[in-house]
Amino acid sequence: MNLSGDRTTLKRHSSLSTLVAHFFGILAVVLMLIWLLHYREGIEYGSDNPLKVLNVHPFLMYCGFLFLVGQAMMTYKTAYASHQVQKMVHGGLHLIGLVLGIVGICAAFRFHDKVNLKDMVSLHSWIGLTTFILLGVQWLFGAFTFLAPQSSSGTRTRMMPWHVLGGRALLYMGIVAALTGLMQRATMLGQSTNAESRLINFLGLAILLFGVSVDFSVALGRYN
């Protein structure tokens, strides 16, 4: 058994993890839509019904923000293009995710405003906003370090471990934010064994497994 044989095996498993990530990522989008459109009140930012406004939040934070962040992290495996184009896609998908995330966060504040709830009270809100702001900072650092033409290759090499490990930690922090949010909503709706409750649990598991398989997809391709 030689090292290059091992590397090939790991890269094959990395591609398999990418497929698994796509499966759980899209499954979570479908489950989220079934939950919000069939079991809940629907999704509408400008609605007079506060719950329709609230539902914009989980929809955009997962289907807009987290899903795109995961896709962006796998760009170097999924986009068959030059390295420069891959970098643009990686940064671009993150940027779209961040913009959709801002709208999603505004939806939560708008809901609080409509029903006279204080902002930034729950553990979910603390973790969610911290993660979001750090990801914005990480995006800015990434753009200045890896996209700006004036940064040297020495700087890029030195910053890469922090970019990779920081990005992974933020992915998992995003997953924690999503699942504490689901847990909060499920607890408020009342724990039960009905179909909606089970659907929320499967949605949470799908989001978690999306995150884990994105991590595996990226890490197996880089494993030393």
Add this chain to the structure above:
Amino acid sequence: MNLSGDRTTLKRHSSLSTLVAHFFGILAVVLMLIWLLHYREGIEYGSDNPLKVLNVHPFLMYCGFLFLVGQAMMTYKTAYASHQVQKMVHGGLHLIGLVLGIVGICAAFRFHDKVNLKDMVSLHSWIGLTTFILLGVQWLFGAFTFLAPQSSSGTRTRMMPWHVLGGRALLYMGIVAALTGLMQRATMLGQSTNAESRLINFLGLAILLFGVSVDFSVALGRYN
């Protein structure tokens, strides 16, 4: 700038991450004790008060299980001993963590039994038990692969990426389980801006940052 210089810098940052992990890990233990002993009912497995039984669960799942799992993952950085001894400490700490975790899970079931609640209903319980069982399986695989004298070095090399990446995913899954549990309890207690609510939020953040810094401590020491 040469590669060995880079490696030295990363290893220094890895040691710094280990220190940060100790800080947040112990901070979370202290905050957990203040929460359960001062704000809540106390911790007692054999009590007639169901809430005292319930409190055994977060206490053992973090202070017993997750904290020891994190320490076990950092053994190769913190235990100044031969590699064989480090491996025994790594496996031993995990085993103690798993045993304490079993008692912690039993406490949750005992609480449900006392107040006539169904088991395994919440997202927290689904993620928590899945993670715990997978960590048990990972421990068995690890013991057979890396501790049993009859396994070959080829097998060990081949299994190492799965052991490392699987362990990290399970650490983060454990963090998700802990924080969904805190979120569930906080929501049941009623969201407010009082001191207890803020303490729970800081406890959750400390557990999250413990997990992230354990990941950094291990990963920076191995970065290629």
